[in-house]
Structures are given as C-alpha cells and as structure tokens.
Amino acid sequence: MAAVARHDSGVPSPLRAVSATRYVTPLREGGSLPGLVEADDLGMYVLKFRGAGQGLKALVAEVVVGELARALGLPVPEIVLIDLDPELGRAEPDEEVQQLLRVSGGRNLGLDYLPGSFDFTPLVRDPGPDLAARVLWLDGLVLNVDRSWRNPNLLLWHREVWLIDHGASLYFHHRFAEGWQPASTYRYDAADHVMLPVAGSVTEVDAELGPKVPALLDDVLALVPDDWLDDVFGAPDRTRAAYRAYFEARLADAPRWVSELEAARVARV
Ligand SMILES: Nc1ncnc2c1ncn2[C@@H]1O[C@H](COP(=O)(O)OP(=O)(O)OP(=O)(O)O)[C@@H](O)[C@H]1O
Ligand SMILES: [Mg+2]
Numbered sequence: 523m524a525a526v527a528r529h530d531s532g533v534p535s536p537l538r539a540v541s542a543t544r545y546v547t548p549l550r551e552g553g554s555l556p557g558l559v560e561a562d563d564l565g566m567y568v569l570k571f572r573g574a575g576q577g578l579k580a581l582v583a584e585v586v587v588g589e590l591a592r593a594l595g596l597p598v599p600e601i602v603l604i605d606l607d608p609e610l611g612r613a614e615p616d617e618e619v620q621q622l623l624r625v626s627g628g629r630n631l632g633l634d635y636l637p638g639s640f641d642f643t644p645l646v647r648d649p650g651p652d653l654a655a656r657v658l659w660l661d662g663l664v665l666n667v668d669r670s671w672r673n674p675n676l677l678l679w680h681r682e683v684w685l686i687d688h689g690a691s692l693y694f695h696h697r698f699a700e701g702w703q704p705a706s707t708y709r710y711d712a713a714d715h716v717m718l719p720v721a722g723s724v725t726e727v728d729a730e731l732g733p734k735v736p737a738l739l740d741d742v743l744a745l746v747p748d749d750w751l752d753d754v755f756g757a758p759d760r761t762r763a764a765y766r767a768y769f770e771a772r773l774a775d776a777p778r779w780v781s782e783l784e785a786a787r788v789a790r791v
C-alpha cells in the first residue's frame with residue numbers, strides 16, 4: 523500500500539521509477555485520456571501521457587502540486603515516473619490510444635491506482651470544515667480551477683478523501699517566455715469550488731500552512747525531471763527558479779486572495 527506509506531507530511535522523497543509492462547485500459551472519464559497500466563513492480567497506475575494534448579506542463583503541475591500537497595499533509599496517491607515502451611500500444615485496437623502510446627515513449631507520470639474508489643462530493647460524505655478549508659486554500663495557492671462541484675477531482679477511498687488531477691494548476695507557466703516575471707496578483711474564482719460551502723476558516727489554514735511552503739519548494743521542484751521543464755529560460759534550474767518566484771509572489775499576495783476566499787466562503791456557508 524504505497525499510497526498510504528507516502529501519506530505522511532514532511533520532506534518530499536524522490537519519485538520511484540517503474541516501467542510499464544501492460545496497457546490495461548483507457549480511463550474514459552479523463553479529458554487527457556489517462557490509461558490504466560501495470561508496471562514491473564506489479565503495481566497498477568493511472569498513467570498520464572507525456573504526449574497528451576495537455577503537454578508536459580500538465581505533468582509538471584501534477585508533480586509540483588501533488589508533492590507540495592502531500593508535504594503539507596494532504597492525501598495524494600503516490601506519484602511515480604513510468605517508463606513507457608511505445609511498442610506496448612501495438613495490440614491496442616483504439617486508434618486514438620495507439621497514437622497516444624506511440625508519441626509517449628520515455629518518461630511519463632503515474633499515480634497509484636486506488637481500486638474501488640469513487641468520486642467524492644460533500645453530498646456523499648462530509649469532509650469536515652478543516653480538510654475542506656485546506657483543499658480550498660491549496661487550490662487558491664496553485665490556481666487550481668479543476669475542483670468544481672461538477673468535476674471535483676477528489677476520490678473517496680478507504681473512507682478518506684484523496685486529491686487527484688492537478689494538471690491544470692499553475693496556469694501561469696503557459697506564458698513562460700524569456701524575461702518572464704510572476705504577476706503581483708492572479709485571478710482565482712472559487713465560486714464553483716466543491717469545498718466552498720463546507721470549508722472552515724481559510725485564514726487559519728493560511729497561517730498554518732503558508733509559512734511551511736518556502737522551505738519545501740526546492741525539494742518539490744527537484745522532483746520534476748529536467749526534460750519535462752520548459753527550456754525557454756536556458757537551463758532547468760532557471761525554470762525551477764521561475765516556479766519558485768511564482769510561489770513567492772503568490773504567498774506575498776496571500777492577504778488579498780485569502781480574504782477573498784474567506785469572503786466567498788462566509789457568504790456561502
Ligand atoms: N489514482 C486513481 N485511482 C483511481 N481512479 C483514478 C485515479 N486517478 C484518476 N482516476 C479516475 O480517472 C478519472 C480521470 O482522471 P483525471 O481527472 O486525473 O484525468 P484528466 O484527464 O485530467 O480528467 P479531466 O480533465 O476530465 O478532469 C478520474 O475522474 C477518476 O475517476
Ligand atoms: Mg479529472
């Protein structure tokens with residue numbers, strides 16, 4: 523149960539690397555057509571393809587946000603690096619899937635598959651005000667708009683809520699260009715956030731978790747493979763520095779966005 527072992531908060535540990543041995547089935551729900559694969563450690567993983575339309579930046583966001591969330595004590599399925607031999611797709615009848623496998627040779631992202639999990643909403647089970655506020659705060663920090671009540675990207679497994687699908691977070695990285703600087707403020711609309719009506723104080727969560735983030739950033743960003751990072755700044759560590767600059771700017775702007783979240787929450791609770 524690797525997922526449970528890595529649930530502890532604290533210093534991020536290096537991502538395990540495995541090789542895919544069998545493509546099992548596409549997960550039809552996902553917009554990026556993630557697939558279920560078996561790997562050489564006999565584990566089953568949800569594979570996010572490097573060749574998917576969302577591109578490598580979606581994989582970067584999965585690692586950065588997933589591992590930051592885990593280090594801050596939130597439950598995230600184990601994230602691994604999955605080496606994929608494009609030949610694995612040969613026998614795949616679906617042409618779209620076959621094409622995706624063909625263009626995704628090399629290092630992809632995998633999430634420990636949580637068997638028997640199902641989509642979580644606060645109607646299924648009350649997450650409690652504390653966890654709800656932590657999820658809402660995290661999503662505000664990383665600009666994750668993919669946690670709406672329509673598409674919560676939360677799974678209920680072993681009576682616990684697990685966070686998945688952070689590929690659309692950190693949307694500022696789509697504007698990376700030479701000379702890029704983080705904006706002093708970013709728009710984040712939480713009106714449809716699945717946790718908004720049930721969350722407790724975001725201000726309290728910010729006071730607890732915000733100060734922990736700077737010390738975690740270098741270790742979290744180090745987990746991203748160099749070849750996944752945008753090369754526009756000339757070196758992988760410069761790209762990592764750009765992500766760090768974003769987080770520093772976002773944390774400096776926290777009094778503003780946290781009070782916005784707080785106002786939206788109080789109006790809804
Ligand atoms: N670790 C996991 N264990 C079990 N099921 C999972 C796991 N990760 C994803 N799924 C299932 O696969 C679906 C698609 O995954 P995910 O949301 O990560 O992909 P996506 O392509 O980014 O989706 P979308 O953009 O449609 O939200 C999830 O809604 C969930 O039902
Ligand atoms: Mg999803």
